[in-house]
Amino acid sequence: LAKTTQPISMDSYEGQEVNITCSHNNIATNDYITWYQQFPSQGPRFIIQGYKTKVTNEVASLFIPADRKSSTLSLPRVSLSDTAVYYCLVNNAGNMLTFGGGTRLMVKP
């Protein structure tokens, strides 16, 4: 299973754009890149998923370069409620998920 590496923590301020980069050098051809968000006392929640180039939804954007060895989750104009742990995973259909350490994002007023 491809291993992921992300910063342990990040700080930001309300209204700023936050970019969290994840390295996955050993990603396989049929792996997808998926990001989850976890608040305290809750299970992880799916944010976004992509295979290559750029994916955007109502919550975030995901940028994946051509070599797919890294990806960047972009959160536009964060608010205090975006304070959470963000996990980057690589997996393919039917495989169990392997969580790395995650990035603890703290949004300050």
Add this chain to the structure above:
Amino acid sequence: SAVISQKPSRDICQRGTSLTIQCQVDSQVTMMFWYRQQPGQSLTLIATANQGSEATYESGFVIDKFPISRPNLTFSTLTVSNMSPEDSSIYLCSVDGALNTEAFFGQGTRLTVV
């Protein structure tokens, strides 16, 4: 999407006892997953539960300690047996989404062993 209900949401247990955690899904799913999340840590997969077959355990987890039942396609239980303080964690149930690439998680069961 899938809605997952876990019971209990939290419990405080005496060492040496066992606790059974229930996971109910609002739709039929093939595979259900049980994770452990120790305080301040990431999630670690305990086992995969398929209906009608024995659960598949990850390295470091054994059936005697974490027996799992999967009686039908919407329900599973995880038992934490002969508990010690080191078992104090959050235990989460998960299922794959319809496309098998998005997972859904229960709220978790916060277990404290004293």
